[in-house]
Amino acid sequence: MPPKRHLTARRVRLGAELRKLREAMGMKSREAAELLGADSVQISQIESGVAGVSAKRVRHLAAHYACTDEEFIDALVAMATDRTRGWWEEYRGVLPSVFLDTAEVEHHATALREIVITHVPGLLQTADYARAVYTYMMPGLPESELAPRVEHRMRRRAVIEGDDPTPYETIIHEFALRVRVADRQVTQAQLRRVLEQIEGGHAVVRVIPVNQDGFAGADASMMHACGPVPQLDTVLRDFPTGTAFIDVEPQLNQLRTLFRKVEKASLAPAASLDFIHHLTKEL
Numbered sequence: 001m002p003p004k005r006h007l008t009a010r011r012v013r014l015g016a017e018l019r020k021l022r023e024a025m026g027m028k029s030r031e032a033a034e035l036l037g038a039d040s041v042q043i044s045q046i047e048s049g050v051a052g053v054s055a056k057r058v059r060h061l062a063a064h065y066a067c068t069d070e071e072f073i074d075a076l077v078a079m080a081t082d083r084t085r086g087w088w089e090e091y092r093g094v095l096p097s098v099f100l101d102t103a104e105v106e107h108h109a110t111a112l113r114e115i116v117i118t119h120v121p122g123l124l125q126t127a128d129y130a131r132a133v134y135t136y137m138m139p140g141l142p143e144s145e146l147a148p149r150v151e152h153r154m155r156r157r158a159v160i161e162g163d164d165p166t167p168y169e170t171i172i173h174e175f176a177l178r179v180r181v182a183d184r185q186v187t188q189a190q191l192r193r194v195l196e197q198i199e200g201g202h203a204v205v206r207v208i209p210v211n212q213d214g215f216a217g218a219d220a221s222m223m224h225a226c227g228p229v230p231q232l233d234t235v236l237r238d239f240p241t242g243t244a245f246i247d248v249e250p251q252l253n254q255l256r257t258l259f260r261k262v263e264k265a266s267l268a269p270a271a272s273l274d275f276i277h278h279l280t281k282e283l
Contacts, residue, residue, distance in 0.1 A: 006092065009101035010108060012049035013234070013247060014079040018058070019047040021065040035064050055081050075228045087155060094148050098243045102223075103152070105234050105245070106159045106166070109225035114170040115262050117221050120177065120190055121170050122153050123160055124197055129190045130154070132182035160202045169204040171259075171266050177207070177279055184283065191280040198273055206266035207275045215265040220258055 022032050022043075029040040029047075036042070036057055045051035055077045062073045088103035106112060106123075114121050119133060130153045134146055141149075160168040177194075180187045197203040208215060223236040235246040235255045246252065267275060 007049050007097075009104045009245065010079055010082065011052065013232070013245075014053070014058075014076060015047040015049040016247060017076060017232070018053070018061060021062065021067050022047075025065045027065070032061065032064075035060065053080050069229075069231075072229050072231055075232055078228070087158075088152070091148060091152055095152060099149070099152055101245065102236060102243065103156050103159075105225045105236065106156060106223075108227075109159075109166055109234075110228055111167040111226040112160070112169070113224040113226070113259060114168075115217075115220050115222050115259065116170065116176055117173045117218055118176055118179070119181070120172065120194065123157055123168065124170070124194050124203060125153060126186070126190050126193050127154055128186045129181060129193075132186060136181065160197075165202060167204075168202065169206070171206045171208060171262055173208045174210040174275075174279075177276065178210075178283070187283055188280060191276060191283065195273070195276055195280065198269075198276075204269050205272050205276070206263065206269060207272040208262070208266045209275070212265050215262075217258070217262050217265070220262050222255060222259070224255065224259060 022029070029043040033040045033043045042051065046053045058077050058080045059073060062076065067073060084107075086104060086107055088100045088107075091100060112123075114123075119125075120129060122130070125133075127150055130150045131146065134141065134149050138146075159166050172194075177191060178187075194203075194205065198205050221238065225234045225236065227233045230252075231249070233247070233252055235252060237244050237246060237255075246255065266272070
């Protein structure tokens with residue numbers, strides 16, 4: 001298949017999984033190319049996500065890579081044959097690619113689990129809250145760039161609010177709920193928004209109280225996007241240098257363990273709902 005014009009998170013992940021299978025088999029790219037009657041350049045393009053690959057070729061490669069996990073292979077085939085052009089593609093060339101990749105990963109997830117320490121989760125934010133965060137983090141950003149960022153964040157909410165919502169669970173530190181990114185009115189409106197999402201069945205929220213003993217996870221923020229099979233899970237983590245999309249199994253296992261540890265430090269959903277109600281009145 002000819003090289004694609006744009007890299008997408010989904011195609012890059014497919015290529016990465018095919019590369020992992022090849023390397024686990026101890027096979028060189030030249031040898032894999034011979035299986036397809038191609039050359040090593042084409043294998044490199046497939047594994048980097050630059051070129052697409054047919055369902056037939058995915059199954060052919062998987063067989064020669066000694067992969068017998070049919071559920072995993074079927075998931076790879078689904079990725080290879082997916083022709084979805086999501087709403088996020090409207091922002092290509094307008095916003096950095098990480099915005100598009102995040103929305104794409106969320107769209108294809110079977111479930112979303114998130115930990116946030118410093119800000120209310122993006123999927124629960126109001127437009128005023130999001131605008132305040134972007135304005136503070138990127139001072140001087142012109143309205144022509146600020147407006148599409150806020151709009152994109154609001155459109156991401158469809159993944160948990162649409163006709164076929166993705167199950168969403170988030171753990172929020174009390175600090176994130178209390179901090180005033182703008183003013184009191186914006187903070188109160190944001191808390192009401194969180195309550196609406198909980199009571200509307202769009203989100204399961206757990207709160208970590210600021211006085212919780214034994215919580216040392218100040219840097220635990222992450223978005224865990226569950227795949228159709230565990231091998232295709234992705235964890236998104238924000239760092240000063242940008243957002244990392246983590247898909248290496250040992251790292252995924254480490255972050256799954258971290259999520260469970262943070263979850264144990266949080267209040268149950270019912271108690272968290274009461275906590276947020278009380279906080280809304282207090283603020």
